[in-house]
Amino acid sequence: MKALVVYSSKTGNTRKLAEALFGALQCEKDLLSVSDNPDPSGYDFVAVGFWLRGGLPDTASQDFLPKIGEKEVFLFATHGAARDSDHARNGLNKAKELASPARICGVFSCPGQVAEEVLEKAGKRDPKPVWLADAPAAKGHPDAEDIRQFIHLFNDLNLP
Ligand SMILES: Cc1cc2nc3c(=O)[nH]c(=O)nc-3n(C[C@H](O)[C@H](O)[C@H](O)COP(=O)(O)O)c2cc1C
Incomplete structure (x- = not known):
């Protein structure tokens, strides 16, 4: 199997997961x-890490x-919103739609520390973005435990 890990990261959170x-x-x-500008052709498997911006994958x-295209894809995201929030789930779902017709073999969603100036x-802003109330809890994430869970989930996929 030939795998490609692609990430987008402005402040390093998503890159941390991608490197792990x-x-x-x-x-x-x-x-x-x-x-x-990665070319995904020639890979059997692509993992894509992105951060949420305006509730969507970054541009x-x-x-x-x-x-x-049509291949095995694993999606992971970092965001200021809580892990189990509708906001984070909707962002992941949007990424799935954008990746269609890819076969999504797994997803991982992780809080990511939000830069002070962004907070x-x-x-x-009025109204304040919905994710802002969760952002203080994202401080220090992704941490070692997030990375452990991430790799554990990934290894459980039993890719060839
Ligand atoms: C311009 C901007 C917009 C953002 N919008 C959202 C958002 O809509 N929802 C959210 O949960 N987090 C939002 N965030 C927080 C980032 O998604 C979060 O800090 C993420 O971990 C950053 O990843 P990175 O360090 O890989 O760049 C935003 C951050 C920035 C800079």
């Missing part, structure tokens, strides 16, 4: 930022996801 996943993969593999990931700006 890349380290756990036991096959021929590449790790690329979405800004490198670079929105552009990349439809390019993957400040979002706090001044």
Whole structure:
């Protein structure tokens, strides 16, 4: 199996997960930022990590996801919203739609620390974004336990 891990990351949270996943993969593999304009053809498996912006995958990931086509795909996301929030779930669902006709073999959603200036700006908006109330709890994430759970879930997929 040949695997590609693609990530989009502005402040490093999603990159942290991408690097952990890349380290756990036991096959021929590449790790690329979405800004490198990766070509997913030639890979059997693609993992895509993105961050939520306005409740959706960040714009670079929105552009990349439809390019993957019909293959095994694993999606992971970081966000200021709580892990089990509708907001995070909707963002993941949007990514699934964008990746169609890919076969989604798993998803992982993880709180990610929100930069101070972003919190400040979002706090001044009226109405405040729904994820803002959850953001203080995202501080320090992804942490070692998030990464442990992430890799555990991924290994349980039993990819070839
Ligand atoms: C411009 C901007 C918009 C954001 N919008 C959302 C959002 O809609 N929902 C959310 O849960 N988090 C939002 N966040 C928080 C980021 O998704 C979160 O901090 C994420 O972990 C950042 O990932 P990164 O460190 O890989 O860039 C936003 C952050 C920024 C900078």
